[in-house]
Amino acid sequence: MPDAPTKHARIRTLEDYHDAYRRSLENPEQFWAEVAEPFTWRRKWDRVLDSDMAAGKNEWFGGARLNITENCLDRHLANRGNKLAIIYEPNDPKTRHVRLTYRELHQEVCKFANVLHNNGVEKGDRVCLYMPMIPQLAIAVLACARIGAIHSVIFAGFSANAIADRVNDAQASVVLTADGLNRGAKQIPVKRVVDEALETCPTVRRVIVVEHLGWPVHMKEGRDVWYHEEAADVEKTCPAEEMDAEDPLFILYTSGSTGKPKGVVHSTAGYMVWTDYTFRNVFQIEENDVYWCTADIGWVTGHTYLLYGPLLAGATTLMFEGVPTFPSPGRFWEVIDKHSVTVFYTAPTAIRSLMASPLDHVWAYSLDSLRVLGSVGEPINEEAWHWYNDHIGKRRCPIVDTWWQTETGGVMISAMAGITPSVPARAGLPMPGVQPVLLNQDGSEIEGNGQEGYLAIKHSWPGIIRTTYGDHERARQTYFAPYPGYYFTGDGARRDEQGLYRIIGRVDDVINVSGHRFGTAEIENAINENDYVVESAVVGYPHDVKGQGIYAYVILKNGVPEQEPERQRIEASIIETIVAEIGRIAKPDKIQLVSGLPKTRSGKIMRRILRKVAEGDTANLGDTTTLLDPQVVDEIISGKK
Template identity: 85%
Template sequence: MPAQHARIQSIEEYEEAYRRSTENPEQFWADIAEPFSWRRKWDTILESDMVEGHNKWFKGAKLNITENCLDRHLATRGNKLALIWEPNDPKTRQIRYTYRELHQEVCKFANVLQNNGVEKGDRVCIYMPMIPQLAIAVLACARVGAVHSVIFAGFSANAISDRVNDAQASVVLTSDGLNRGDKQIPVKRVVDDALHHCPSVRRVIVTEHLGWPVNMVEGRDVWLHEELEEVEKTSPAEEMDAEDLLFILYTSGSTGKPKGVVHTQAGYMVWADYTFRNVFQVNENDVYWCTADIGWVTGHTYLLYGPLLSGATTLMFEGIPTYPSAGRFWEVIDKHSVSVFYTAPTAIRSLMATPLDNVLSYSLDSLRVLGSVGEPINEEAWHWYYTHVGKERCPVVDTWWQTETGGIMISALAGITPSKPARAGLPLPGVQPVLLSQEGKEIEGNDEEGYLAIKYPWPGIIRTTYGDHERCRQTYFAPYPGYYFTGDGARRDEEGLYRIIGRVDDVINVSGHRFGTAEIENAINQNSHVVESAVVGYPHDVKGQGIYAYVICREKISKEEAIYVEASIIETVVAEIGKIARPDKIQLVTGLPKTRSGKIMRRILRKVAEGDTSNLGDTTTLLDPNVVDEIIEGKK
């Protein structure tokens, strides 16, 4: 049995760990990595070039991440619950897997993949609902050395084909359909539409979930349950290099094309485990629940990999917070005695808007730690969460991180380091945040504001954007050479705690999911009525940020026609990206505020969308300053 992972248990231990992580980072991470199961230890801990964006951790090491998630726990935790699946409908049977059972299911799925021609290094796209087979599929890919790319099962056929083609995936894993609240959605049909434009795909493996009849393409499509009948219950894990690709996860970029964020084996593993253990302070008998979909990075790191690496019990939920009633989250917490609960401010705000009885009807006395993820949690939501869900006894960890960081960067450690409403808190050991001026000078001291950047690599740092490292370099490393640029503004308060202010680039954070304005504009511009559009974010009571679209049409539109045109634009966006990106407000305009060089002044459009027109700055430099007055009038 390997040595046990320790975790920080006092503010003094945090301060000591932070000091060691900055004074001698390589020795610090060597110590943290030691207890994992390695086929071969590393030659060097870190090889880094923060100007070019080249970072390699634990170079020369050999491992398989699933041996660390599953195999190494079998001797001591074989009969411990690893995964609890709670269905969309409370009347449907829950499913539970011990570590031994989950290991067996992953081995069987790994054998199915190999029988269907999946080899080490192949890309496998996964478009599935939140069912156990999704979690098992992800781990099975990692076991055989295939690169998984999970696509949120709410994206459109076009969005799927973009991602499949960029990854040049050879296999797609999907299901017949999915449940989402009171709706059932034909998942396989969406995949079929997408694959008309994906020549690289030669096999589709379909999980039966709803029992719906689906179109099975001969020679390409197979049923998972039929394939599982043919395979053994054991499967040796493929030996992987520390820097082999583990997964690609597509995020929306500031250009229209989604970018595939790449994470590799060893660094991501060490970071996922270290951050999970320390932020959530999970104990051996805890039941931990992260409500995120595995289609997002939070689901990767804190529903699946982090908990399993730490030997925890993780809960996976198929449904939504308000079905069949707005008490569903609290019912699940009581039913499974959840002790650590991690969700998004969007969910909290939507539940705040329902009668308080929905939460007061449940005891919630099993809860010990509350977490928040996806965007900064506003003070009102923080207090509601702390008071009514945590009963004023559970610490709240407001975690700041990104798809590109692999795991949590700035957060309180539950019950250990300071936690204040609307503050992410202190950086984790190994994270060296700085505030930069616009010119790139470090801003010293507390009670200061600037651009948030990180000045030393950490094991979970983005390795590249798939197939296009220059895009990675330009986005994250070129703005301020020698630093990783987060794209966020931040404030360091008088106590040194970090408060995240929000995006400083053309990215909108909708319910914790980032969309590049260009991606939504490209979708809107596909509509036959549209000449040009500009999209900005604006404050939204539930989602944090809503999507506000200014649209120029080809012909003059009457008030009566406007309703149909706006509905048509929404349909186009849903078809191109998915419902999650539908604009909340559309304003038809005759022009956009542009500089003489043709750049759209989104700053002005953002102010108008926010209803703050008192200080628009100098508009005399615009090509046509009158267009601003017209847009303000039109908004009224």
């Protein structure tokens, strides 16, 4: 692309990759200084990197001053002002789509930034967003960054309680929302959910509401305002706030093993450089690409590869309000043909759900515009990989199976489209600057290929998590203390004979459901709020569509009812409690009512046994004689769903 950075920024051949990777290890500071050079900086850095991995302290481009929106928008205006920046495809295919050029997007971001200013938002303030996947969400995120406010997007499917937890942890002063949202055949009153959440959020003094569905909503006097009324007379220009390289850009909450969501913090400069670099190279982006990431902006994939990455690179990004199966299982393929999408990035869960539909829904569309396919959220299984390759890519589109996390900011291990090896069920090779290692339990590195162990990263990279909001010790303990000197991913991995990495799942108490992580403690805490429940244990198990399903073992205060209708009523009550506490996305796939749980004599629940029962692997439970009550295992096996 015309403004692509130096030779290190674009990898075009396998030789380029090996050269860039070698340079990134030999002299990381020089490598990343050259990659960062072409961005718009108010002031260049004093030092590229200051890192203490054991303490979880990492600073990139220290002393530099910038604003990320000048790099997403302003620097493109001269040469790309009339180029499409965002294409918005609504939930209902009969509703007209929206196209915004870079110049139009710049103006809309400035207007929204001025509305925020006029409502008292200042640099460093936290702003929470609970909004539909509409252009105003993308605009609002960029508007926050424009004025130096820290944005925290909450997926518009979480419950009022989950919103309140996040708003209170961030101590947000302003919430941005809408009257309602469309999601497939459902319509959700998001403003009403926000109102319920804010009953326990004393720091919020303003709610700005975007009109989307035209629904009448309750507006609290003195707190709530309509965006369109506030924006009626504001200027279309707004100076970008000068930010320090390490000023926080956003907080994004991810589930933790303690039950309390973690506010992952990413900084401005490092995240910007990493996002741009990985986006350009993984997808091999070209000037005329129409790129579509199907993720919601409420997740990190939406932050990095729907919004910031494409706009930093001057690309055209498509934003979709709907779901893959509405109004038919051909909706994805219809949208690809309609907008001539060239690069398509989605989740294995979506692919597996569409595999279950007749191929007529695919064959009705040409898909000739596609040249690159991507997968994100969890490892894609071989069957789904081949279906994706054969029927969507027509065996001519390279597939990039990307591995990364909220905490890494962007892709860490992946094929680069058409450049590095793409093998089913393998993430592939590490990005330049990423030094993955396999560790055994005592923290020793496992050398050589054909090996398996705990996946860790042993050197800082620009997109690395900076902290967890308001509690750096939690970040240190979670990511850096388990193996001092390394970032611990929480995943197990295998390095095959070719040196390609295969991710083999979580090794901590976290379940990956459709690419979204939930701590088992978080779900258990919600279940235990139910009046019928005395204790619960939650594990993940293989699920054909979601990758992992949620299996809950629940002990009731009054024992397991004998009558099936009564059991069903209690299970429905438990599900209602989970939906109220977290959201429908965390609803267990299976609930088994039990009289006891397998515990050691010290009271520790043996989740290993519960996982094997959930997986149906009861022939290999190991020694159960050390349990406090070994007979409870037989009872659980006989009652398995």
